[in-house]
Amino acid sequence: MRAQPEASHFIDGVYVEDEAGKAFESIYAATGEVIATLHSATPAIIDKAMAAASRAQLEWASWLPAERARVLRRAADIIRARNEALSELETLDTGKAIQETLVADASSGADSLEWFAAQAASLSGESVPLGDAFAYTVREPLGVCVGIGAWNYPTQIACWKAAPALACGNAMVFKPSEMTPLCALKLAEIFIEAGAPKGLFNVVQGLGDVGAALATHEKTTKVSLTGSVPTGGKVYAAAAAGMRHVTMELGGKSPLVVFDDADLEDAIGGAMLGNFYSTGQVCSNGTRVFVQKGILEKFLARLAERTAKIRIGDPLDPETHLGPLISKAQHDKVMAYIEKGKAEGARLVIGGGVPEGEAFAAGTYIEPTVFAGVTDDMTIAREEIFGPVMSVLSFDTEEEVVERANGTEFGLAAGLFTKDISRAHRVAGRLAAGICWINTYNLTPVEIPFGGVKHSGLGRENGKAAIAFYSQLKTVHVALGKVDSPY
Ligand code: NAD
Numbered sequence: 001m002r003a004q005p006e007a008s009h010f011i012d013g014v015y016v017e018d019e020a021g022k023a024f025e026s027i028y029a030a031t032g033e034v035i036a037t038l039h040s041a042t043p044a045i046i047d048k049a050m051a052a053a054s055r056a057q058l059e060w061a062s063w064l065p066a067e068r069a070r071v072l073r074r075a076a077d078i079i080r081a082r083n084e085a086l087s088e089l090e091t092l093d094t095g096k097a098i099q100e101t102l103v104a105d106a107s108s109g110a111d112s113l114e115w116f117a118a119q120a121a122s123l124s125g126e127s128v129p130l131g132d133a134f135a136y137t138v139r140e141p142l143g144v145c146v147g148i149g150a151w152n153y154p155t156q157i158a159c160w161k162a163a164p165a166l167a168c169g170n171a172m173v174f175k176p177s178e179m180t181p182l183c184a185l186k187l188a189e190i191f192i193e194a195g196a197p198k199g200l201f202n203v204v205q206g207l208g209d210v211g212a213a214l215a216t217h218e219k220t221t222k223v224s225l226t227g228s229v230p231t232g233g234k235v236y237a238a239a240a241a242g243m244r245h246v247t248m249e250l251g252g253k254s255p256l257v258v259f260d261d262a263d264l265e266d267a268i269g270g271a272m273l274g275n276f277y278s279t280g281q282v283c284s285n286g287t288r289v290f291v292q293k294g295i296l297e298k299f300l301a302r303l304a305e306r307t308a309k310i311r312i313g314d315p316l317d318p319e320t321h322l323g324p325l326i327s328k329a330q331h332d333k334v335m336a337y338i339e340k341g342k343a344e345g346a347r348l349v350i351g352g353g354v355p356e357g358e359a360f361a362a363g364t365y366i367e368p369t370v371f372a373g374v375t376d377d378m379t380i381a382r383e384e385i386f387g388p389v390m391s392v393l394s395f396d397t398e399e400e401v402v403e404r405a406n407g408t409e410f411g412l413a414a415g416l417f418t419k420d421i422s423r424a425h426r427v428a429g430r431l432a433a434g435i436c437w438i439n440t441y442n443l444t445p446v447e448i449p450f451g452g453v454k455h456s457g458l459g460r461e462n463g464k465a466a467i468a469f470y471s472q473l474k475t476v477h478v479a480l481g482k483v484d485s486p487y
Contacts, residue, residue, distance in 0.1 A: 109159030
């Protein structure tokens, strides 16, 4: 199986190669096959991309907002028309099940382009009366924004960054994760087809060093990273040195609280979605599932029953629920956490191993895994695992669970299941998280802001809130009378 792109990078409207850059491989996680070989961006490639973006941004910002909106909408239409091919590529790039990529990746990217197209056409400032003067504000683009992606949602992440950035009149240089370099190149092609100026959206490939070079490039005005907390710390510090704007979409260890009056089937469904979707490789996953003691045994029994039915296997088979982990390194890291869970005294309810059989031999598969009897101090309850591993903890009271749920450096997401409407809002108000779901989990429509508090990040993607992170206000003060000067 091959998915070799025409060249590694997409700059100024065309594919570009520079074989002087270090070669790296894109591997299909289900089989271990090398599906593409790419070259990391050299300093010359980075400069070329930044110069192209800089030129294109000036042109783009001079277009009428409605014209910019039209390009974004066309790009959304093209993505939808090609959803099948793009989803297949995403499955090859990530190893995620095709039944997911068909509905959650390219289509979510299209949603965001369409939604921010509408925002582009309606961006405006305000007018402030000041007696013998008045002022007005203008929302201006930042310039060239750098986007750096994680590997779990390569198309969605590229679109979630590009859509608000371009809507506000910026250009973008995007560096996908080195694990999933292929999908963003297709998006770059689509923007050109949709009528964007050449250079408006460029893709350069590479590892962390390329990301670091982009984050500190003299032409970069903003860095938007989706990645882990340690990388976020480095990128934030690097961007700060040049007083650059940032959006940091980082990791989590989110709590999902199930009260004993919850609809049991819904709560279990939410917990499974929040731990096993994308083979557990979702930043907002509710990996600490706190279940009130009255329903704990029933919850675990039914959870095990439903988890046993998860179909693990070939990600290109539409019946498959759970594909492999992104890489051998991630597989081994998750297996080490499972071993740690056992060693520290958590009780394995189901899973915990590598599925057996010829079909799984070359892939990086791990069974969906549930631990019970997990306590707050265990490693699996404290660190982000980023794999299909659910930790179930028990609790007695609302007061206790809120305190324990908040007892983490992370604060990306939270969820709760209860039928008590007052308790639902009370607890949502007290959970320290950027997004909190009541009686559902992990829904991220583009209309609502998404992002973390505490170490999970800064800024917001999606929703109207994202506009503030891809634009800046200029205030113009206009005198209507004489200058009142004592000199
Ligand atoms: P990662 O931090 O290893 O890498 C993310 C990106 O940063 C990659 O493109 C990488 O090449 C680049 N990078 C690495 N070092 C860099 C540096 N010093 N300077 C600039 N760029 C650098 O993350 P990952 O393993 O690809 O993704 C998994 C992590 O991403 C998890 O922690 C997950 O929670 C998080 N994530 C967060 C969100 C969110 O929206 N909050 C979404 C998806 C994933």
